[in-house]
Amino acid sequence: MSFRKYIRKKFLFTIGLTLLLLALIAGAISFFSQKPPTGKIEAGRKAIAEAIKEEANIYSIAELTSAEKNWESAMNEWKENNGKSPIVRNYEKTIVFADLAIVNAIKAKKNAIKRKVELRKEVEKGIASLRVSINYIETAKEKLPVNHSVWKKYTPVALKLDEVESAFKRNDLTSAKKGLDSIYSAIDQIKKETKELLENYFSSYDKWIKLDAEMRHLSRVNNSVSLVVEKFSRRCIVYKSGRKIKEYSVELGVNWLGDKNLKGDRATPEGKYSITAKKSGRSTIYHKALMINFPNAEDRRRFKTKQANGNIPKNANIGGLIEIHGGGGKGIDWTDGCVALTNRDMDNLYSLCSVGTPIAIIGSLTSMDKIFDLTQN
Amino acid sequence: MKKIVLQIFTVALMAVLVIGCAKAPKAELAAANAAIDSAKVYEANRYLAPEFNALQDSLNAINVAVEDQKSKMFFSRDYKAINEKLVVITSEIGALKAKTEERKAQVRTEVQDTLNLLNALILEDKALLAKAPKGKEGKAALEAIQNDITVLDASVTEINTLITNGDYLTAQDKTTAAKVKAEAIKEELSVAIGKRRR
Numbered sequence: 001m002s003f004r005k006y007i008r009k010k011f012l013f014t015i016g017l018t019l020l021l022l023a024l025i026a027g028a029i030s031f032f033s034q035k036p037p038t039g040k041i042e043a044g045r046k047a048i049a050e051a052i053k054e055e056a057n058i059y060s061i062a063e064l065t066s067a068e069k070n071w072e073s074a075m076n077e078w079k080e081n082n083g084k085s086p087i088v089r090n091y092e093k094t095i096v097f098a099d100l101a102i103v104n105a106i107k108a109k110k111n112a113i114k115r116k117v118e119l120r121k122e123v124e125k126g127i128a129s130l131r132v133s134i135n136y137i138e139t140a141k142e143k144l145p146v147n148h149s150v151w152k153k154y155t156p157v158a159l160k161l162d163e164v165e166s167a168f169k170r171n172d173l174t175s176a177k178k179g180l181d182s183i184y185s186a187i188d189q190i191k192k193e194t195k196e197l198l199e200n201y202f203s204s205y206d207k208w209i210k211l212d213a214e215m216r217h218l219s220r221v222n223n224s225v226s227l228v229v230e231k232f233s234r235r236c237i238v239y240k241s242g243r244k245i246k247e248y249s250v251e252l253g254v255n256w257l258g259d260k261n262l263k264g265d266r267a268t269p270e271g272k273y274s275i276t277a278k279k280s281g282r283s284t285i286y287h288k289a290l291m292i293n294f295p296n297a298e299d300r301r302r303f304k305t306k307q308a309n310g311n312i313p314k315n316a317n318i319g320g321l322i323e324i325h326g327g328g329g330k331g332i333d334w335t336d337g338c339v340a341l342t343n344r345d346m347d348n349l350y351s352l353c354s355v356g357t358p359i360a361i362i363g364s365l366t367s368m369d370k371i372f373d374l375t376q377n
Numbered sequence: 378m379k380k381i382v383l384q385i386f387t388v389a390l391m392a393v394l395v396i397g398c399a400k401a402p403k404a405e406l407a408a409a410n411a412a413i414d415s416a417k418v419y420e421a422n423r424y425l426a427p428e429f430n431a432l433q434d435s436l437n438a439i440n441v442a443v444e445d446q447k448s449k450m451f452f453s454r455d456y457k458a459i460n461e462k463l464v465v466i467t468s469e470i471g472a473l474k475a476k477t478e479e480r481k482a483q484v485r486t487e488v489q490d491t492l493n494l495l496n497a498l499i500l501e502d503k504a505l506l507a508k509a510p511k512g513k514e515g516k517a518a519l520e521a522i523q524n525d526i527t528v529l530d531a532s533v534t535e536i537n538t539l540i541t542n543g544d545y546l547t548a549q550d551k552t553t554a555a556k557v558k559a560e561a562i563k564e565e566l567s568v569a570i571g572k573r574r575r
């Protein structure tokens with residue numbers, strides 16, 4: 001063997017051996033080094049994706065944020081290890097973080113599903129409950145004087161409730177909940193105020209029923225006509241010989257809710273009166289009119305008491321000239337305290353009444369609960 | 378001897394080339410991440426949440442795949458499939474941005490249209506209010522209606538602020554509710570005016 005051939009053989013052998021050794025080393029490193037935590041990291045990613053699919057980013061923010069942070073930490077650990085030599089790589093921390101990410105993501109998903117259902121129910125219930133309150137206020141509002149503060153307070157909250165419903169319909173539960181929270185107390189307060197106002201007014205209900213019975217009784221024993229003006233339902237009932245023979249729609253004073261206190265308060269008085277004069281032609285500007293004896297003795301006594309208590313100014317006047325007259329049919333309460341009928345109805349009523357005909361002006365013949373039950377139904 | 382040296386050199390060169398080609402797609406990944414961040418700025422996560430979330434997850438999967446390749450021995454790394462996916466995802470993010478803009482424009486147009494209707498209704502309400510029966514009969518009722526119109530005017534101001542802030546969905550809720558009220562006022566006033574004419 002020539003020297004050249006010997007050298008070539010030796011060279012080839014060295015190269016081959018080096019390559020074999022390198023391959024063995026690489027194989028050993030690959031075999032003995034820690035396996036990458038791809039499976040765990042992937043499981044964490046999938047768990048987070050599933051949680052987001054269930055809107056955990058909206059309904060379980062804290063848990064999802066933890067899961068995402070854990071997963072990010074796992075990734076950072078992994079990246080850091082990948083920068084090291086395969087022999088010294090240690091994925092323990094990566095696996096711990098990935099496991100935490102999985103646990104928190106599963107928790108976030110579960111919470112999101114649960115909270116979404118709960119929130120949906122809560123918002124749905126809230127809307128339904130506020131809708132009942134709003135309907136109550138609306139019903140009451142329609143029956144209250146148009147200048148009452150409830151009218152002013154009603155519109156902004158009713159609009160807001162509509163907005164809440166709109167957000168709920170497009171599945172934006174968090175906005176809907178936020179909106180609900182902003183109107184709960186306002187609606188409750190308006191409802192409370194309205195209810196108290198009406199309860200206070202309806203505290204005279206028994207008295208009204210008695211007055212109605214008295215009018216019916218008088219018409220029976222005298223075999224004549226007597227009238228009952230029922231403010232709440234805006235009607236004038238005509239009794240004859242103990243039976244209701246007619247009923248007319250009426251319009252009242254702008255501030256009709258409650259008794260008349262003083263001149264100029266534009267309230268229609270409540271109590272037992274009688275017709276003192278019949279006016280027609282030039283003696284009235286309202287087609288025909290039936291003057292009543294307001295103020296009566298009871299009105300004067302009440303006026304004096306209120307004046308003495310300081311509820312009415314000392315120089316105030318009790319007022320008068322309360323009539324049942326024509327010119328009505330405007331669809332709103334507009335008089336200064338009188339009771340207005342359409343001219344045609346006034347013609348009929350005028351012909352039925354005479355001077356001395358008893359008349360009771362009362363709040364309502366239907367109890368407050370019944371009025372709202374009927375309206376709600 | 379020369380031939381052997383040449384062979385070794387060729388093998389070494391090929392190895393270097395292979396290693397050189399199997400580099401992690403850092404720049405592409407950074408570009409994709411920047412794209413998803415800008416999609417968020419466009420509010421894709423609000424207007425097209427499911428699509429946005431799916432792309433965000435795909436990008437996360439790419440990150441995992443990259444690190445998985447990095448965990449392997451340098452000579453066995455392969456980023457070809459990852460690169461291909463990155464190209465697709467980046468273009469999908471671009472498309473999502475465009476789609477988001479389209480969706481936002483659509484919602485904005487819807488809100489603006491409803492707002493225009495609302496403004497027109499409010500103007501009609503005000504005109505009808507001026508024509509409504511006055512005098513002591515209607516004064517209190519007209520004041521109540523005027524109060525409602527004032528509430529609607531305040532709503533319009535709020536809606537405009539929401540539109541300026543890009544919160545079109547909330548603006549739409551508000552506009553729809555206010556429009557219903559404005560229509561109710563119009564009806565109420567028309568009836569009142571009609572009654573007077575009769």
